[in-house]
Every structure is written in structure tokens, then in C-alpha cells.
Amino acid sequence: MNTTLSMASPPSAAASASAAVGWRGLVSDWSSDREAFHVSWGKAMMWIFLLSDTFIFSCFLTGYMTVRVSTTVPWPNPSQVFALHVGGAEVPLLLIAIMTFVLISSSGTMAMAVNCAYRRDRINAAALMIVTATLGETFVAMQAFEWSKLILEEGIRPWGNPMGAAQFGSAFFMITGFHGLHVTAGVIYLLVVATRLLRGRYEQTGNYQIVEIAGLYWHFVDLVWVFIFALFYLW
Amino acid sequence: MSSSPSPSSSPPASPSSSGQQHPIGLYLKVWGLLFVLSTLSYLVDYFHFQGYLRWGLILAFMLLKAGLIVAVFMHMAWERLALVYAILVPPLAVLVLVGLMAAEADHTFITRLLFFR
DSSP: OOGGGGOSSOOOHHHHHHHOOHHHHHHHHHHTTOOSSOSOHHHHHHHHHHHHHHHHHHHHHHHHHHHHHHOSSOOOOHHHHTOEEETTEEETTHHHHHHHHHHHHHHHHHHHHHHHHHTTOHHHHHHHHHHHHHHHHHHHHHHHHHHHIIIIISOOBTTBOTTSOTHHHHHHHHHHHHHHHHHHHHHHHHHHHHHHHHTTTTTTTOOOHHHHHHHHHHHHHHHHHHHHIIIIIIO | OOOOSOGGGSSSSOTTTTOOOOOHHHHHHHHHHHHHHHHHHHHHHHTTOOHHHHHHHHHHHHHHHHHHIIIIITOGGGSOHHHHHHHHSGGGHHHHHHHHHHHHHHHHHHHHHHHOO
16 A cells, blocks of 8 residues: 655656556556545455355346246245144144344344454353354254255255245345355354464464454344345235 | 454444444333234234235334344434445335336236136
8 A cells, every 4th residue: 555655766757657567566556546435444444345146146036026926826935834743733833033133143243242342352252152053053054954845845956846836935045145155154253263262373463353354244144134035025 | 254444443432433232121112012013014914804904014013123233233313424325215216127027017017817717
């Protein structure tokens, strides 16, 4: 960013052009020594990544809408497909509701981890991040249970199912599978950052923004679930 | 992902640029609110609301939850407008895609009814 500062002579146009070499020079030339967002690069890049991820999930959900609207075969009722037997009675969407609450709780603990990190309370921040990762792993485990129930007991396949429109399976496995993959990646990411916190990696600089950046990713995973829950399970 | 020596990544001296520190009570309130909203949207299904009431309620609760998560948990409410607009405006283009695909899907549906039944 301040590659021109090391020069002894006052920066003429030719001198500053020759001072920029390599990738660093390319970046500083293209950015013209300006910052658009006034946040650290890590945070800006995480937001831009999340924006691109938003488009991926939007495309999945739009594709789901398209096949659901255009099919002439009745769509399986998610309320019944995802019902659980509890004590002889069928409770609709019970497992999905529990999964939703688990994921929201993990978002809450993550927000508190960010708060602890900025107070430089790295032990509590790491502990809260591990709690968050555990809740996330619980979510993935419940999803694995749900998938195996649908595949083994109800005979739902990506190409067809006994309840109705064949597109139900492909949309379901694609959307929830991709989301589950995000949760799994998030769990690994959180555990890596928590380990680094515990080892005191950020003590020297005192910069704990990495926790907020990891939190942005985690809250995004929760955010996507809000849309999947509403548009796929409840619709 | 350790920080580069850029000036904006200094420790929480300037709250607008790097240190997003907010009271834990706020997080707890939003957390509780998200629980309530999730319960309400679950109850929409549980009580078998149908038609526009169902879809309206589902969408309303969804957007409220999404707004709370983005604004408070992801700190968008305290970021500079340059970042807020750069992130929140582009997804609106998705609405165009949704509109186009809804028209396309309706067309496919009618064609299927006409020729494949």
C-alpha cells in the first residue's frame, strides 16, 4: 500500500510508475492507493465471498421454484414428509424445527464469541466458538439422520419418490446438501480459529477481528437456513 | 488469515472501521426474538394456515429473521453505507431472475397441461 514511501527522491510520475513491481505493484496500481470500504481486507473479502454465495443459493432456490411451479404432478407435502412419530402422534416438521433452533442458538453463541474476542477475552471467545461448532455439528448430525430416514424409509431419490413430483428429491438433496456442506466447512473453520485463539496467535497484534470474520460466515449459514426453512419446508 | 499491516486493521480504537463491539444484552434480545419468530413460523405450519395468509406470514417472518441476522449479528447496521449498499443492493437483481423464471415456469406448466395430459 505504501510502496512509494521508501523512495528518497520526491515522487515524480515516472519514478512512482517504476517503483511498482510485481503483484504488489499491480495491486497498488489498480487500487490507486485507495480504500473503498474502510474495513480490513479480510472483512471486505468475506463479505464479497458471502455475496457470491448468496447468488449460488438464490439460483438453487429459484431453480426449485421453477420446477415446483412447472410440474403437473402434485408436490409432496413437506409438512407430512418431514413429520416425526412422537408417542404415537405425528408431529409435523418436528426435526426441522429443532434443527432451526439449534442453528439459531449457534448464531447466538457466535455473536457472544465475537463480543468476547473484542474484549480480548480469548479463552471465553474460543470456548464459545467451540460451543458454536458443536451446535453446528449437531445440526449436521440431525441432517444426516433426516437424509437417511428419507432415503432408506421413505424411498426418496433424486430422480423420483413415491409421494409425488419427482423433482422434490433433486431439489431437496441439492439445496440441503449444499447447505450442509457449508455448515460442515463452517465447523472446521471455527475450530481452526478457536485453536489459534487458544494458542495465543493473535496476542501479539491484539487484533481479534478474525473472530468477527469467521462469525460473518457462520451467521450467513444461519441466514441461508432461514430462507430454506421458509421456502422449502414451510411453503 | 493474520492481519496485514494495513492501517485499518488496528485494534478496536475506531469502532466504525474495525472493532464491532456491542453490548451482549443486545445479542441476547435478538437471539430471543429469533426464537420467537421461528416458533411463530413453525406454528403457521402447525395450525395449517392456507392460501395468502400462509404465504404472507411465512415471508414476513422469513424477512424479519433475515433482517435481524444481517443487521445485528452481522453488524450491517453499524457498517458504512458504502459497504452496506455494495453487499445488499446486488442481491436485488435476483428478484428479476425470480420474476423471469416464474413466468417461464407458468408457461411450461400450461404447455404441459395442453400437450402432455
